[in-house]
Amino acid sequence: MLSCHTTWYIVPLIEEAVSVEVAREYPMVRTCPFDPPPEMAEIQAGERVLRVRHWDGTQPWLVTGYDQVRAILTDPRVSADTDLLGYPHPSAGSAARRRVTKNFINMDNPEHDRQRRMLTRDFMVKRMQAMRPTIQALVDGLIDEMLAGPNPVDLVEALALPVPSLVICDMMGVSYTERDLFHELSRTMISRLSTPEQAVGALNGMLEFMSRLVDEKTAHPGDDLISRLVTTQLQPGHLTRDDVVQMCQLLLVAGHETTANMIALGTLTLLERPEALAELRDATDPAVAEGAVEELLRYLTILHVGRRRVATEDFEFEGVRIRAGDGIIVDHAVANRDPVAFEHPDELDIHRKARHHLAFGYGIHQCLGQPLARVELAVVYSTLYRRIPTLRLAVPLEEIAFKHDNVVYGVESLPVTW
Amino acid sequence: MRVTIDQDKCVGAGQCVFAAPDVFDQRDDDGVVVLLDEEPPAEQWEATREAAHVCPALAILVEG
Ligand code: HEM
Numbered sequence A: 001m002l003s004c005h006t007t008w009y010i011v012p013l014i015e016e017a018v019s020v021e022v023a024r025e026y027p028m029v030r031t032c033p034f035d036p037p038p039e040m041a042e043i044q045a046g047e048r049v050l051r052v053r054h055w056d057g058t059q060p061w062l063v064t065g066y067d068q069v070r071a072i073l074t075d076p077r078v079s080a081d082t083d084l085l086g087y088p089h090p091s092a093g094s095a096a097r098r099r100v101t102k103n104f105i106n107m108d109n110p111e112h113d114r115q116r117r118m119l120t121r122d123f124m125v126k127r128m129q130a131m132r133p134t135i136q137a138l139v140d141g142l143i144d145e146m147l148a149g150p151n152p153v154d155l156v157e158a159l160a161l162p163v164p165s166l167v168i169c170d171m172m173g174v175s176y177t178e179r180d181l182f183h184e185l186s187r188t189m190i191s192r193l194s195t196p197e198q199a200v201g202a203l204n205g206m207l208e209f210m211s212r213l214v215d216e217k218t219a220h221p222g223d224d225l226i227s228r229l230v231t232t233q234l235q236p237g238h239l240t241r242d243d244v245v246q247m248c249q250l251l252l253v254a255g256h257e258t259t260a261n262m263i264a265l266g267t268l269t270l271l272e273r274p275e276a277l278a279e280l281r282d283a284t285d286p287a288v289a290e291g292a293v294e295e296l297l298r299y300l301t302i303l304h305v306g307r308r309r310v311a312t313e314d315f316e317f318e319g320v321r322i323r324a325g326d327g328i329i330v331d332h333a334v335a336n337r338d339p340v341a342f343e344h345p346d347e348l349d350i351h352r353k354a355r356h357h358l359a360f361g362y363g364i365h366q367c368l369g370q371p372l373a374r375v376e377l378a379v380v381y382s383t384l385y386r387r388i389p390t391l392r393l394a395v396p397l398e399e400i401a402f403k404h405d406n407v408v409y410g411v412e413s414l415p416v417t418w
Numbered sequence B: 001m002r003v004t005i006d007q008d009k010c011v012g013a014g015q016c017v018f019a020a021p022d023v024f025d026q027r028d029d030d031g032v033v034v035l036l037d038e039e040p041p042a043e044q045w046e047a048t049r050e051a052a053h054v055c056p057a058l059a060i061l062v063e064g
């Protein structure tokens, strides 16, 4: 099976003068849009833990091996607290944004588990599976509209963004008519090209939006997640108003950006691999689409700038001495290509057992929304190619713009025709 | 095979329910793991081991 057909070079956007002897610069640059940067595999084969040079001149540790990534993400001497000195922020914009916001994705225990448990019931596997018929109807409706509308069309606008946005808006009780506002704010927030001022401006916009919603739900509670947080957590004093606003901001952003990119980039990946696409389209067993979801998550690992952590104690790890205050970047994208955990890791094989991938992270911060993302992706991947069997790219692959400078990888747009 | 769970560690990610729905469930009020079968039958062993392997919070222990 093919792993990459295109070998054009992408211009690095984060560039600084580097003295190579000191340490290699991280992140590196992809040469194939579907694979991690080629140097990463070399590094992984040689070193599982090493110092790298970061955009801000610091030299955090980079962890590349599957077992080592899992070990770091479950180590109690390692913190996700973005306020700690040494935390390796992925960009200046992100560092500035983290000074304004704090939610449980960047808290350690016991507070992390306390807050996360207020939400786990909403994302439980059985609840998400019960939502499947609704999501199926939504996807079918959007495909009906696509077929009745202009051809070619941008799949990002027609399907990839609407599916997760409509679902998370409905769960949270956010009006979908506000989507232009929060899509735009969220884009600016997570782009590595945003200046610190832009990133913080967008975050503040998002927090104001959420704050307004919390007020509305306090005045008129409905049957939705935000109303439930207000009545069961905020009003009895288990959470502050700011906690609720921050939590909701996290859910809205995480709930649509990620899945949207998996739908569009996953579709492009499959269109480039017609055999895999045909097998998925013709399969009658729903387990095939479910397996394809796991494999595409693994293969594409769209949160592609690594999970960021900081050591809170000195400890020995794989022959190196990590000290309190050292930044640690675990690159779960390259760990998902580790031959130790996946045979022929650079092949996309929709039939492999891939559920142990790290695309949702690992440890206590492993994705809360994964049961929802899995249902959304399984419905889209098992419906779109069946309903539009002649679906294909409307432009040459070379014209597709990839989100190299976004915390969430994907395509800017995906013009398709049928 | 004997399975034990640590509900205090669980973060409700639901990986175990995906892997072995006959052995694990999630509590209705907070999504925390519940064990349906402490000694699952042989045909559940592979799925149960997978559940323990993918649990991100190391909350599942499988012996035997
Ligand atoms: C394909 C889709 C998705 C991918 C690849 C993904 C990936 C991830 C990853 C890698 C993390 C770990 C962060 C870390 O360790 O620092 C995470 C955390 C999280 N995700 Fe997702 N995610 C997806 C969809 C969703 C959805 C649909 C939601 C729903 C609201 C969501 C909500 C969250 C939340 C709240 C956290 C923080 C969990 C914690 O810190 O305990 N994600 N996600």
Ligand code: SF4
Residues within 6 Å of the ligand: B009, B010, B011, B012, B013, B014, B015, B016, B017, B024, B026, B031, B032, B033, B054, B055, B056, B057, B058, B059, B060
């Ligand atoms: S996989 Fe682990 S953390 Fe997730 S629900 Fe099961 S026991 Fe809890």
